[in-house]
Amino acid sequence: MELSPVALVMLGLLLAAWTFGAVWLVLAAQSRARHARTARSTARRLTRMIDDSPAIPLLVRSDGKIEGPERLAAWLGLAKLPGYLSELDGGEAGGLEADDLDQLRDAVRKTQKTAAPFSMVATPRGSGKSLAIRGHLADPVIAPNGAALLWWFDFSESQGELARLRSETARAKTDFAALVGLIEAAPTPMWFRGPDMKLRLVNSAYVEAVGSESAEDCVKNQVELIEVVDGLSAAQVARQAADKDLPVERIVQATVGTQRRTLRVSDLPLGKEGVAGYAIDIEEMEEQAREFRAFREAQRSIIDQLSVGVAQFDADRVLTFANQPFQRIFAMPPAARLDPLKFDRFLDTAREAGRLPEVRDFPVWRRELGGWFTAGEASEDAWTLSDGTHLRIVAQPLPDGGLFMVAEDRSEQLALSAGRDTLLRTRTATFDSLFESLAVFAPDGRMQLWNRRFPEIWGLPEEWFDEHPRIESLLERIGSRLARPGQREAIGEVVRAATLDRKQRGGRVQLSNGRTLEFAGVPLPDGNGLLTVLDVTDSKKAEDALRERNTALEEADAVKTRFLANMSYEFRTPLTSIGGFAELLQTGVAGQLSDQGQEYVAAILASVGRLSAQIESVLDLTQSEAGLLPIATEETDLLTFVTQIVREREDAIEDKSLTLDLRGDRSAGTIMADIRQLKRAIGNLLDNAIKAAPTGGRILVALSRRKQGVRIVVSDNGPGMKPSELARALDGYRMGADGKPESRRGGLGLPLARQLIEAHGGRLELQSEKGSGTTATIVLP
Structure with a gap:
């Protein structure tokens, strides 16, 4: 099949287009690769620059998670950088202080919410570094969702050096400005002489005093303010001061302006720099002194007519003036007018007269009052004397070092205010110290006052009460904490009854956690209502x-x-x-x-007789311990009563050849006692003494009257008892480990005697020492 020329052309164009596209794709891929390598290289350089930079970035995300280099952990003294901002406080291991971390977290949250930048300074725990922190909202490209970017700077060295330089510069500027301003603005003539004792600097007051046109003219023409005195010029006197390196002060006459005035001139050597001088116009000071004395006399004349007490102390702290009310308030002796008192002596005299408040450490308090003389401003104090007098004391230090003291008797003025303040303080202290939870509601249902226990007992935050919530809001908050939420209406009804109906009501609720609360509403005199809540869980149990x-x-x-x-x-x-x-x-x-x-x-x-006595003793002892022993008192003569008890035991005493010494007389008086029971008690003690005394031994029975009552002593020289034996002898029936009664010395005589004596409101004291005998002391009211 043969292709036409047009098809061949089209095929060639298609192949050319494919070739061009392939070349373009190859070139584009190479360009992207170059850009990628450049980007990676740039990223590495930027990362290295950040690692080597004096500032360290820290990214804080919205959930508190942080991202940053580990170098920041070394700055903060941590082993590694934690995952969250709140973990930057590493405790003893380092990190930020708790206060700095709280401030940083608040600033970060503010920046994340408002995008407002911030800056602060922090010091790591246990480190001397000063870290500056600057934060701002991070770019969405870096971190989306409102993250904050913090930059940390270590400026410890620069901060110290900068602070030192700033301090020195500021001090130098301040000193120079103060010196120049002081010299130029001084109202007295001041000047400076160089090493050659020629004038180099004069102030405006000097120029005005010599009547010159300018300071430059005075320096150029060497115009002297002080004339030649005793053949010595001002420059020669300054030379003497420089040679001796000692200040020279003299009083001379000089013409100031158009007047002849007396000046106090001082020349102060300044080492190799020269001599400085100044002149003070004494004429004006004398005139002011005369005016001041006249003013003081007029002032004292007026003060003497005042109803408040006023006194004045001089620079030596000597009382120079005191008006009649002041002398009356502090009960000053008449001799104080002739022999003025010093401030400390005045305080001692007033204390002896009871005209000072009672203090724990009077010498320390007196020294504190002495600080009034050197105080920079007036001091005011309130003194309450032992007789109820309230004094308002105002101490005004005087420029001459003295003191102006005012004592105002404000007993009547402060009576009402003191009562009101005391009532408020008492109410506040009482509220906060009471175990009950208290809250005061106004008639409109808004909470006015509450104590610390009220938020605690309901489990509510204290900050919520700062808004003074209404009773409806309170009931809504506590409804979920009640075992039966419907009971909150009973609390609201009690508050309403106390505030509006002026009736006192109460009730009891149970919380969901099992606690039982008892509450009551009490109407207050000011129209408010008091709600008291008490946790009675433990008391109920x-x-x-x-x-x-x-x-x-x-x-x-x-x-x-x-x-x-x-x-x-x-x-x-x-x-x-x-x-x-x-x-x-x-x-x-x-x-x-x-x-x-x-x-x-x-x-x-x-x-039978012995058994009857033992049975009667056991029954009486048991009745006494049970509180059922009857006591029928009557008046009897003590000496006759004790003598009869002794005579009843003559046979037992003679059988053992004992010597009984009965000491006492009619001064012992009479006593109110149950004759039968008290006779048994004393007889038991005497029987024990007869039994314990050896053959031919000695027994002492002594009677005496004391302020507290009657004292009867029964003593023998028998073998005595150890402390353990004495304690066991005074016990009642005591069972041993084998279930049998423990043996005791004297049987039941001593326990019964003690019970009978205590039934008469007295006490029995026994003293015994092994080998020295036993002494029984009866004290009756």
Whole structure:
């Protein structure tokens, strides 16, 4: 098949187009490859430049995640860069301080929200570096969704050097400006002489004083203000000051303007630089002094007529003037007019007269008051004296170093305001210190006051209460915390009743966490209503437990009462019968007994007596511990009463050949006591002393009257007791580990004696030492 020329041409054009397209694609691919290599090279250069740059970037995303080079971690003293901004505080390991980190996070959040740039300075923990931080919103190309880009700069060295240079420059400028301004603006003539003692600089006051046209004219013509005195010119006097390197001060007459005036001239050597001088017009000072003295006299004349107390102290802190009210307020002695008091002595005199407030450390307080003389401004203080006087003290330091003191008696003016302030402070302190939760509501339902416990007990944030919410908002917030949300209406009704109906109501609610709250609304005199809330969860549980325990104790007490009543009868009845039958046998009712039988009957009667005494002691001791022992008091003479107790034991004392010393007289007086019970108590103590004393030993019984009452001492020289034995002897019935009663010295005599004495409102004191005897002291009211 043959192709036509046109087809061949078309085929050639198509092949040429394909060739051209292939070439174009190859060239385009090579161009993109070159651009890619260039981009990679540029990226590497930029990365290297960033790594070597003095600033380090840090990208903070909207979720707090951070991205940055590890070099920043080294600047912050961290082992590695954390993943989130909040982790830059590494604690002891380094990182930013907590305050700096909080400031940085606030600034980053503000930048992410408002796109506002910021800058700040931070110092890593434990490092002396100063890091400058500049942040702005990151470009969306870098990080979308509102990320912040932070640049960190280490400018520690430059910051220190810059601060030092700035400080030196500012100080130099300030000193130079102050010096030039001081010299030029000084109201007194001032000048400066060079090493050749010629004038080099004069101020405006000097030019005006010599009547020259300008300072340059004075320097050019060497116009002197001070005339030649005693053959010495001003330059020669300045030379003497420079040679001696000592300031020279003299008083001379000079013509100032058109007037002849007295000047105090001073020449001050300045080393090799020259001599500076100045002249002070004493004439004006003298005139001002005369005017001041006249003013002071007029002022004191007026002050003496005032009703407030006014006093003036001079530079030496000596009282130079005090008007009559001041002398009356501080009770100053008449001798103070002739012998003026110093400030410290004045305070001592006023303190002795009770005209100063009570302070804990008076010398320190007195030194603090002495600071009034050197204070830069007036000081005001309020003094409350011991007699209730309120003084308003104003201390005005004077230019001459003295003090102007004003004392105003404001007792009447402050009575109402002090009462009101005290009431407000008391109310605030009471609110905050109470265990209850308190809130005050206005009649419109808006919360006015509350204490710290109120937000805590409802679990609400304290910041929410700063808006003074209404009762409806409060009920809405606490509804979800109640076990039954409908109970919030009861709280609102209580507040409404207290504020509008002026009635007091209360109630109780239970929270969802199981706590029980008791609340009450109380109307206040100012029209507001007080809502009190108290957590009674623990008290409710304790109340239930106490109620159960009380029921058990009442049952136990009833059982004990019945037991004592039964035992009193059950013990005494058979024992009385045994004693009665033994007495009948002894009298021969059942026939004459042999001598051995008589001995047996006598032994039975003695045992019955001892057993009766022991049973009576046990019952009395048990009744005393239970609080059921009856005490019938009557008045009795103490000496006669104790003497009778001693005489009843004459046989036992003579059997052991004891010496009993009874000390006392009628001064012991009388006492109110149950004769039977107190006789048993003292008799038990005396029986123990007789039993403990050795044969031929000594017993002391002493009676005395004291301010607190009557004192009875029973002492023996027996073997004594150890502390453990003494403690065991004073115990009542005490069971051992084996379930049997523990043995004690003296049986139940000492515990019973102590119970009987305490039943009379007294006390028993025992002192005993092993090998030295025992002393029992009875103190009765």
